[in-house]
Amino acid sequence: MSLRVRFLGTGSSAGTPQVxxxxxxxxxDDPRNRRSRASILVEATDVALLVDTGPDLRQQLLRENIRALTAVLYTHFHADHINGIDDLRAFNFLQKQVLDCYGDARTGKELEERFRYCFLPPDPAWAKPSLRMHPIEGPRDFGPLRVTPVPVLHGYLPIYGYRFNDVAYLTDLKSIPDSSMALLQNLDILILDCLREDEHPTHINVTEAIALAQTIGARRTYFTHMTHDLGFTALAERLPARMWPAYDGLELHSDIGVS
Ligand SMILES: [Zn+2]
Ligand SMILES: [Zn+2]
Ligand SMILES: [Zn+2]
Known part of the structure; x- marks a missing residue:
């Protein structure tokens, strides 16, 4: 059985090109240099998990022809990861049910405050998003997908990355506590923040991303959440073996059960 990851977006908060x-x-002209805001879809059998709902969500759903979601996982509450939440209404309408969302306690609180109308009792006509927020603190199974939150530090802000079987998605981070490094053993695929060339207080840059990827030692590493600083070809040419820049629309597969 195989797990499929689709990169819906690989850009930073400003997107590439930048206004x-x-x-x-x-x-x-290289389409790999057109990056919408960071998000992935993880699928296996009939389970589809969306990670984050950035401002480009509607265009991403149309581009990838996504018609059903099992649940949404939030990494954190920054605008570039949540502000497309309204477009989840499409799935209420298609699936005729409330959509389950997961994240840490702070993210749940922020979402319920900023988007209160999404968490009210469902509208019988599904005219507005109808979401249910659940805290997630440890591993949880969605069909064949085992989802484990991986706490990371985005500057001083504790947020979540997620591990899906042998695939980990770690966007928006500056450091990883030792307790979380223990959750990142024997990875087939690591998807990692790689903001830009210069250092940044809340993200890792190219040099830090390469070093962290080498420490974690996944079989394959793909970089995401990149600014316009990083052209696809120039970055791809200088990365060490088994590391690549991701791009919008890239699709990866990982065998389930291999570790
Ligand atoms: Zn971000
Ligand atoms: Zn952020
Ligand atoms: Zn530019």
Missing amino acids: GCDCAVCRS
């Missing part, structure tokens, strides 16, 4: 920018990456 008003004329740099070579923003003007590039």
Whole structure:
């Protein structure tokens, strides 16, 4: 059995191209340099888990022809990861049921405060999003997918990455506590933050991302959440073996049960 990861978006909060920018990456014709806000879809059998709902969600759902979701997992409550929440209404309408969402306690609280109308009792016509927020603190199975939250530090803010069987998605981070490194053993695929060339207080840059990927030692590592600093081809050419930049629309497969 195989797990499938689709990259819905691989961009930073500004996206690439960036509004008003004329740099070579923003003007590039390479579709791999057009990055919507960071998100992935993880699927196995009939289970589909969406990670985050950024502002580009509707276009991502259309591009990938996504018609059903089992649940939504939130990494954290920053705008580039949540502000497309309204487009989840499409799944209430298609599935005629409330959609389950998971995240840490702080993210649940922020979502319920900022988007209160999404968490009210469901509208019988599904005219507004109808979501149910659940805290998640440890492993939880969705069909063949075992989801384990992996606490990481996004600057001082504790947020979640997630492990799905032997695939880990760690966006928006500056450091990983030792207790979480223990959750990242024997990975087939690591998907890791890689913001830009220069250092940043709440994200890792290219140098830090390569070093962290080497420490974790997954069989394959893909970088995401990149700014217009990083052109696809130039970055791909200088990365060490078994590391690649991801791009919007990239699809990966991992055998379930291999460790
Ligand atoms: Zn972000
Ligand atoms: Zn630019
Ligand atoms: Zn963030």
